[in-house]
Amino acid sequence: MRTYGILALAASLVTASAQALQGFNYGSVFTNNAPITGGEYERLFNTAKQLAGTSGAFTSARLFTTIQAGTPNLPTEAIAAADATQTKLLLGIFLSSTEEQFQNELTALRSAIAQYGQRLVDLVIGISVGSEDLYRISPTGILNRSNPGEGPDAVVRRINAVRQALAGTILSGAPIGHVDTWTAYVNSSNAAVISACDFIGVDAYPYFQNTQANSIENGESLFFAAYDATVAVSQGKPVWITETGWPVSGPTENQAVPSTQNAETYWDSVGCRVFGQINTFWYTLQDAFPNAPSPSFGVVGSTLSTTPLYDLTCPSDSESSSSSAGSPSPSSPVAPPAGTSDSPPDRETSTTPAPGSPGSNSGSPGSNSGATGSNSGSPGSNSGSGSNGGSSGSNNDGSGSAPVENTVPPTVKTVMTYVTVTTCPVTYTSGVEMKTSMTTSTVSVTSTHGNTLSTVASPPSTPSPSSAPGACPANLNGDFEFPHLIVPVDKNQPDAALGTSFNGLITPTVSSLFNFDFPASLQGRTCSLVFLFPTRDQLQTSNYTLSGSGGFLVERLKEPADSTTSFNNQPEVNVTVNTIPSVQPGNSYVLGFGGCFSNVRIGYKVSATGSLDLDYFQDYNPAPIGLYVTVC
Numbered sequence: 001m002r003t004y005g006i007l008a009l010a011a012s013l014v015t016a017s018a019q020a021l022q023g024f025n026y027g028s029v030f031t032n033n034a035p036i037t038g039g040e041y042e043r044l045f046n047t048a049k050q051l052a053g054t055s056g057a058f059t060s061a062r063l064f065t066t067i068q069a070g071t072p073n074l075p076t077e078a079i080a081a082a083d084a085t086q087t088k089l090l091l092g093i094f095l096s097s098t099e100e101q102f103q104n105e106l107t108a109l110r111s112a113i114a115q116y117g118q119r120l121v122d123l124v125i126g127i128s129v130g131s132e133d134l135y136r137i138s139p140t141g142i143l144n145r146s147n148p149g150e151g152p153d154a155v156v157r158r159i160n161a162v163r164q165a166l167a168g169t170i171l172s173g174a175p176i177g178h179v180d181t182w183t184a185y186v187n188s189s190n191a192a193v194i195s196a197c198d199f200i201g202v203d204a205y206p207y208f209q210n211t212q213a214n215s216i217e218n219g220e221s222l223f224f225a226a227y228d229a230t231v232a233v234s235q236g237k238p239v240w241i242t243e244t245g246w247p248v249s250g251p252t253e254n255q256a257v258p259s260t261q262n263a264e265t266y267w268d269s270v271g272c273r274v275f276g277q278i279n280t281f282w283y284t285l286q287d288a289f290p291n292a293p294s295p296s297f298g299v300v301g302s303t304l305s306t307t308p309l310y311d312l313t314c315p316s317d318s319e320s321s322s323s324s325a326g327s328p329s330p331s332s333p334v335a336p337p338a339g340t341s342d343s344p345p346d347r348e349t350s351t352t353p354a355p356g357s358p359g360s361n362s363g364s365p366g367s368n369s370g371a372t373g374s375n376s377g378s379p380g381s382n383s384g385s386g387s388n389g390g391s392s393g394s395n396n397d398g399s400g401s402a403p404v405e406n407t408v409p410p411t412v413k414t415v416m417t418y419v420t421v422t423t424c425p426v427t428y429t430s431g432v433e434m435k436t437s438m439t440t441s442t443v444s445v446t447s448t449h450g451n452t453l454s455t456v457a458s459p460p461s462t463p464s465p466s467s468a469p470g471a472c473p474a475n476l477n478g479d480f481e482f483p484h485l486i487v488p489v490d491k492n493q494p495d496a497a498l499g500t501s502f503n504g505l506i507t508p509t510v511s512s513l514f515n516f517d518f519p520a521s522l523q524g525r526t527c528s529l530v531f532l533f534p535t536r537d538q539l540q541t542s543n544y545t546l547s548g549s550g551g552f553l554v555e556r557l558k559e560p561a562d563s564t565t566s567f568n569n570q571p572e573v574n575v576t577v578n579t580i581p582s583v584q585p586g587n588s589y590v591l592g593f594g595g596c597f598s599n600v601r602i603g604y605k606v607s608a609t610g611s612l613d614l615d616y617f618q619d620y621n622p623a624p625i626g627l628y629v630t631v632c
Contacts, residue, residue, distance in 0.1 A: 022059075024285040053311055060089070074111065079123070086123075102161075127174050133150040188499045204226040204241075218255075284299070289302050479632075480631060497564045519599065534586065541621045581609070
C-alpha cells in the first residue's frame, strides 16, 4: 500500500484559493520552425479550455520566452492571445544564451508592460527566469549535448537583473522563479538559486528514467519521489510542476512504452492527483503540427481538436478532488549517474528562426509546445530516489525493500586505466569474519558501459589483474552499486543540514555520508567496498579538486543518513571499516570485502585524515570516480 506524505503536498500549495492553476507548455515555433502567431496562440488557448473531459480547467499557459519568434525583441504575441482568451501566463525569460539575447528578453518584457499595462498584471501569475539551465551545465547535461547552461551564480545574477528591471513598474509584484530538474535543486551547490526565487518549478519525466524500472506501473511513484525530493530542499518556497507527461508515441525507454493507453494512465495517476492542488503545466497540448516529433507527448494530434487522443476525465476516486491528497513520503535524492536523462527534448525554442541560435530547433524536432533539442534532466534516475519503484525506508535490520539496478546503461564507452590497488579490511554482514589483506598491485580498472573500448592510459607494463584473494575487483566491469544519497556534514556548522549533494566532500572539517541500497538479489554474493580515484586527465564527465595530504577514515553507520542529517544528529558509528593513510590520484582502493548485505540500506561515513581536502563529482562514467560497491 502506498504511503502518502500529506505534509509534502501541503508545503507546495501555491495559492490560498481552493483551486490551483493548470495549463500546458507552449513554445514559440511549430515543428517546421514557423513562428506561432497571435491568432494561432489564441486557437491553442481556446482548445485547451475546451478539451473534452477537463471541465474547462486548463486556463493557464507556460511560455519559454517573452520574445515573439522571428523578431529580435518584440513581445510574444501569446500575450495578446492570453488577453483575448483570459488565459493566465507563466512568462519565461530565456537564459542560457548571450548577454545580448538576455537583454532582448528584458526589452520585450518592458515593451509588454508598456503595451498592455494593467491587463498584463492581471494575466501574469509569475515569471520564470531560465529553464533547466543548471541541469545543462552539469556533467549529465553536457554528456547529453544539451543547449548551453548557466551556473548558479549566473542564474542568481539574472534573476536579480529581472527584479531590477521590474522595480518601479506595475509588474514589480509578480513572483519570480526558476525552472529546473529536481537533480539540480537537490545539489546543494545550487541552493543560492532557490534562495533567490519566490517559487521554483520542477520538471520530471519518469519515461526518460531509463536506468530504472520505469514502466508505466512505476510512473506515479517515480514522479512523486522526484517532486518530494524537490519540496524537501525548497527552503519553504512553493514548488510548481512546470513539466511532466507521458508520450503517446516514440521509442521505448527501458521499460517505458509510449502509447495513448499509458499516457492516459499517467494522466490519471499523476495529473489527476495534482490538478487543482498544485500549479501544474502539463507537457503538452500539441507537439505534432505539422510533423510529429519522436517521442510525441501531445494530448491532441496533428489536427488541433478539442477531442483528445485519450480520455482526460479524472477518475471519480482521484485524490486530487480531496484537500487531504498527498504525495509519497519524501525519498532520499541523489545525483544521477551522468548520462541518464528523464526529460523530453529541450522545449525552449529560438526567438528567431536562425539555425544554431540558443535554444533553437536544430538537431531535434520542434513543436508548438516548444519540444526541441536534446535530452535533459534526471529526476529519480538510477541513483535517484533510493528505489526503482518509489519504495523507501529500508533499515539495517533487513526490513523494507530497496531494489537497485545492477546493470550498466549500454550507451557509454568502456574506459580502461591502470592503477595501484591497496586492499584493506571490512566486514559486510553479521557472521562474516573480518577479512584482512594488505596488498598492492597494478590492475586494470575497467568501466564497461557499452561495446566500445577506449584506452585513456597505457599501463607501464603488462598488469596483473588481481586484488586480495576472495575480493571483488576494484573496477566497474561487472555488477556494482553506487550511492543513492550523499550528504555532507560539517563540524564547523554542527546544526546545519547541508542537504544532498552530487559531490563527495572530504576535508578536515567536512565528512560525507553515503547510502547504498542492497537489493535482495545480492544475497549469497560477495561484495567489495571500493574507492576509485583516477587522475584528472582521465576524466571525461567529472572533475575534482584536491589539496593537502592524508587519507580516509571509513566507517559504517548504525543507520543510513537522510537529507535532514547534520553533524550533530548524524547516525552513530557501528564499526570502523578501515583507515587509508594516503589517498592519491591514479589509485583504486579496495577497502574490504565479504558477503553482501541484501534487502537493506547501509550508510557509510568517509572522513579525512591529515590535511586532505577532496571535493569530487561522483560519476561512474569514464573514468569512474568515487565510492562504490562491486559485486561478484
